[in-house]
Amino acid sequence: MPELKRRWINGHAHALVLDYHQRGLPASASLVRKRDGAVLVRWSLANGTHPRIARKRPPLPSRDLLGEMARLEARFKAGTAAQRLLSRQPRRKDWLQGLGVPTEILRDYRLQRCDEPGELVEAGRDRGGRSLWLTPAAARAWLRMSIAARRDGVVLEPVSGFRSAAYQRMLIARKRARGLDWDAILSVSALPGFSEHHLGTTLDLHGGDGAVLEESFENTAAFAWLSAHAGRFSFRLSYPRDNPHGIAYEPWHWRFHPQAGQ
Numbered sequence: 001m002p003e004l005k006r007r008w009i010n011g012h013a014h015a016l017v018l019d020y021h022q023r024g025l026p027a028s029a030s031l032v033r034k035r036d037g038a039v040l041v042r043w044s045l046a047n048g049t050h051p052r053i054a055r056k057r058p059p060l061p062s063r064d065l066l067g068e069m070a071r072l073e074a075r076f077k078a079g080t081a082a083q084r085l086l087s088r089q090p091r092r093k094d095w096l097q098g099l100g101v102p103t104e105i106l107r108d109y110r111l112q113r114c115d116e117p118g119e120l121v122e123a124g125r126d127r128g129g130r131s132l133w134l135t136p137a138a139a140r141a142w143l144r145m146s147i148a149a150r151r152d153g154v155v156l157e158p159v160s161g162f163r164s165a166a167y168q169r170m171l172i173a174r175k176r177a178r179g180l181d182w183d184a185i186l187s188v189s190a191l192p193g194f195s196e197h198h199l200g201t202t203l204d205l206h207g208g209d210g211a212v213l214e215e216s217f218e219n220t221a222a223f224a225w226l227s228a229h230a231g232r233f234s235f236r237l238s239y240p241r242d243n244p245h246g247i248a249y250e251p252w253h254w255r256f257h258p259q260a261g262q
């Protein structure tokens with residue numbers, strides 16, 4: 001059972017830190033309310049062997065924060081990580097409404113609908129230093145895969161992971177406002193609600209050197225390693241050359257396909 005100690009930050013209920021021991025190592029979990037009302041749970045092992053992981057959920061009314069903290073504490077007292085504590089319902093929304101996509105484009109559109117997941121964890125940082133968000137299973141698989149690559153002397157750097165449909169919608173609306181036509185926009189971007197990045201299971205990767213998100217990635221040691229080993233970690237290239245989805249070849253775009261029990 002973890003040893004538990006409560007520590008309050010800033011003297012109020014905006015954050016609660018639980019210090020405990022996991023397999024003899026000092027660790028901590030904290031619940032933090034962000035300014036936008038979202039609540040993050042983070043935990044970490046003090047020896048740095050474990051990546052900092054945070055769970056994200058939609059805004060909670062303030063009075064619920066204490067209840068949420070109490071539930072988190074109970075989970076830690078029971079010795080279980082708060083695996084499903086902060087899950088939420090996947091959001092389904094018509095992201096295309098009001099975007100003005102011509103009907104003939106929608107009629108011929110070949111990408112599958114991709115809904116956002118109910119839970120995301122912070123699986124380290126992307127190469128730009130921003131938080132990398134993935135589903136818990138994809139995060140575990142990604143961490144195992146990146147460690148295996150590193151052991152083989154290969155660098156895999158995430159360029160991006162989860163991207164929200166709202167963000168995708170904003171990007172596309174911005175391109176429209178700049179006067180780009182739909183063909184130009186959709187040759188490089190999926191419509192909001194249709195990007196595999198909304199799933200939280202998909203990563204754009206880079207090998208540390210050379211151009212980012214360019215076809216030349218296929219000539220790198222990182223791509224050779226992924227082609228040989230990514231399948232062991234349940235990652236597959238979504239858009240190989242001449243793929244049936246009509247999407248340009250994207251050697252950097254790898255999606256996690258969970259197996260039973262993952």
Ligand SMILES: [Zn+2]
Pocket residue numbers: 197203204252253254
């Ligand atoms: Zn991608």
